[in-house]
Amino acid sequence: MKVTHISVATTGGAGIAAYRLHCALLKYTDVDSNFVQQYNLAKENLGAKVYTVPPVSSFVHKIKCHFEITPEHLNWKNTQRYPGDYEIITYPRTSYRIENLDIFKDTDIVHLHWVADFINYPSFFKKIKKPILWTLHDMNPFMGLFHYEGDRIRNEATLGKLDHKIFEQKIRYIDRNKDINIVCPSDWLKNKSQASLILGRYPHYTSIPHGIDLSKYPDLDRLMVKEKLGLNNGLKTILFVAHDITVYRKGIGLLIDAINQLDTSKFNLVSVGGGxxxxxxxxxxxxxxxxxxxxxxxxxxxAADLTVIPSREDVITNVMPESFANGTPVLSFSNGGMVEHIKTGENGILVEEISVKSLIDNLKDFLDNNYSFNNEDIRKYALDHFSEKLHAEKYKQLYEDILNKRK
Structure with missing residues (x-):
């Protein structure tokens, strides 16, 4: 069975999850897994089965570039014409025609991941005749311009008409392929997709959480690593991990306001990524x-005693299973896919209200020793729910189910 994954890159939350699946399929199953990406942003050798699509360079494309009438130019002009407050907006039309690549000729299943501003919806869904499995990593596949509901709501006044136009286009373009199958990393996202006008008509399968290679997250001596990092001062250590601290959705402002109001004599703070x-x-x-x-x-x-994910809105982050793999509990607002895994008092803390006050109250409870977490139990939860072997086996079975449906 040959499967070809399509993703913008192997980096970023969605790209990492997609590439981890590709590697796990090659490692644990007999699936002939291949990976097509738009950009090679990785810092490592990705192997022979990862193909980076070269930039479009045809004569016609060069002429369109000269007159600034490529889809990318037109999309950019639209974006400049309608400014707004959002994390990202993307369009269904691009200059790429990856559906013409030879790799798809003998592919059994085309597996889409985060493909925004990469595949050209009108031609891609029309030409691909193989079954498509789409792993959703955010809401963009069933929305218009935006990737999260918060951005859509905040920009309704300025971008509402354009957003609706793109939404209608997506309905038409995606409907050109009738064999589309949807899977999500969380039930929360699955329910949103099933209720949508764009993807609600297609079959949705049991959610499959992202997997991680747990061998790369060995159980370390916590006291030793605290000493190594200079955190062996008897205080509890709070960890925050984010690629970009400027993204409103990630809730950095909430965390900063909360941290600044806590008793500084009770904790260390460690942050990773961004500024x-x-x-x-x-x-x-x-x-x-x-x-x-x-x-x-x-x-x-x-070295951390608690990992904090203050996102206002999120599907499910790679940070949560990575933290669990190290036996470190996670604090998160009660939203998105985190609700399906974090059990307050067992492997973390769910904060019901998205506010600075609620964040302060729950962090104080943690610092005042109102919780007692078992690091071994938390790691076992990761082993039972997020192992890459389990991840690969579930996807192989899903591929087989989709192909058997065609017989």
Whole structure:
């Protein structure tokens, strides 16, 4: 069975999850897994089965570039014409025609991941005649311009008409392929997709959480790694991990406001990724820039006593299973896919209300020793729910189910 994954890249939350699945399928199953990406942004050798699509360079495309009438130019002009407050907006029309690649001729299943601004919806869904499995990583496949509901709501006044136009286009373009199958990493996203006008008509399968290679997250001596990082001062260590601290949806502002109002004599703060946060100077604060070495990241998770995910809106993050793999509990607002895995008092803390006050109250409870977590039990939860082997086996079975449906 040959499966070809399509993703913008192997980096970023969605790209990492997609590439991990590709690797797990090759490692644990007999699936002939292949990976097509738009950009090669990785810092490692991705192997022979990863193909990076070259930039469009045809004569016609060069002429369109000269007159600034490529889909990308027109999309950019639309974006400039209608400014707004959003994380990202993307369009269904691009210059790429990856459906013409030879790799798809003998592919049994085309597996889409995060493909925004990569595949050209009108031609792709019309030409691909193979079964399509689409793993959703956010809401964009069943929305218009936006990737999350919060952005759509905040920009209704300025971008509402354009958003509706793109929404209608997606309905028409995607409907050109009748064999589309949907799977999500969380039931929360699955329910949203099933209720949508764009994807609600297609079959949705049992949710499959993202998998991780747990061998890369070994159980470390927590006291030793605390000493190594200079965190062996008897205080509890709070960890925050984010690629971009400027993204409103990630809730960094909420966390900063909460942290600045806590008793600084009770905790250390560690952040990873993005820029350094401006905090009360009395806080023992260590910042690590973006980390590509998993062993280093694993050390930081192991040194933490609590990982905080303050997202206002999220599907499910890679941070949660990574933290669990190290036996570190996770605090999150009660939203998205986190609700399906975090059990307050067992492997983390769910905060019901999205507010600074609620965040402060729950962090105080943690710092005042109102919770007692068992690191071994938390790691076992990760082993039982997020192992890459289990992830690969579930996807192989899903591929077989989709192909058998055609017989």
């Amino acid at each position: 350094k946060i401006q905090l009360n100077s009395k806080i023992n604060y260590i910042h690590f820039p973006k980390i590509h070495d998993i062993s280093v990241l694993n050390t930081i998770y192991s």
